[in-house]
Amino acid sequence: KRLVVLVSGSGTNLQALLDAIAAQGPEAYGAEIVAVGADRDSIAGLERAERAGLPTFVRKVKDYESREAWDAALTEAVAAYEPDLVVSAGFMKIVGKEFLARFGGRFVNTHPALLPSFPGAHGVRDALAHGVKVTGCTVHFVDDGVDTGPIIAQGVVEVRDEDDESALHERIKEVERRLLVEAVGRLARDGFRIEGRKVVIP
Numbered sequence: 001k002r003l004v005v006l007v008s009g010s011g012t013n014l015q016a017l018l019d020a021i022a023a024q025g026p027e028a029y030g031a032e033i034v035a036v037g038a039d040r041d042s043i044a045g046l047e048r049a050e051r052a053g054l055p056t057f058v059r060k061v062k063d064y065e066s067r068e069a070w071d072a073a074l075t076e077a078v079a080a081y082e083p084d085l086v087v088s089a090g091f092m093k094i095v096g097k098e099f100l101a102r103f104g105g106r107f108v109n110t111h112p113a114l115l116p117s118f119p120g121a122h123g124v125r126d127a128l129a130h131g132v133k134v135t136g137c138t139v140h141f142v143d144d145g146v147d148t149g150p151i152i153a154q155g156v157v158e159v160r161d162e163d164d165e166s167a168l169h170e171r172i173k174e175v176e177r178r179l180l181v182e183a184v185g186r187l188a189r190d191g192f193r194i195e196g197r198k199v200v201i202p
């Protein structure tokens with residue numbers, strides 16, 4: 001299976017996928033990353049892709065006269081690589097109708113909270129502020145909401161009294177990287193069905 005991965009930051013989730021595929025081989029893992037895209041320049045995620053010899057592309061919202069035009073450009077850039085699955089690994093933009101029309105049902109996102117709790121761009125901060133005792137991460141299909149699509153996998157992380165946002169997020173990311181690698185591999189190797197809100201992996 002062909003993966004395109006979208007990033008906006010440090011790219012440690014992308015790196016976990018790259019390392020797993022290199023260690024297992026694309027055949028055994030069930031997928032290979034064919035390109036990495038971003039919504040901004042000069043991020044470690046793009047450097048990680050370049051170091052792995054992968055093609056990269058950047059589509060910045062501010063370069064387009066409308067959000068819809070950006071969405072169309074992102075869709076076209078991703079479609080050029082003919083992916084079977086698109087993975088958002090810390091991609092911090094909400095895609096639009098055209099992208100979902102093209103890749104909906106095979107667009108996977110990872111979120112650093114136990115959805116449906118704490119969706120949005122500050123899931124770790126919101127969980128900490130709420131005083132939860134456990135939080136975690138969620139791998140899910142992207143639908144037309146924000147972090148509302150059918151859930152594929154979740155992992156639990158305990159919150160410690162001394163945690164601040166970055167300490168907790170780093171601990172979540174340790175679980176998240178493994179969860180994403182495992183989930184994407186299973187989807188690629190075993191296939192899947194989405195039945196309403198349920199994701200069925202045979």
Ligand code: GRF
Binds near residue numbers: 008010045090091110
């Ligand atoms: C991940 O925790 C992701 O869930 C969140 O931002 C983080 C991205 O980390 N949206 P990285 O860029 O993969 O290191």
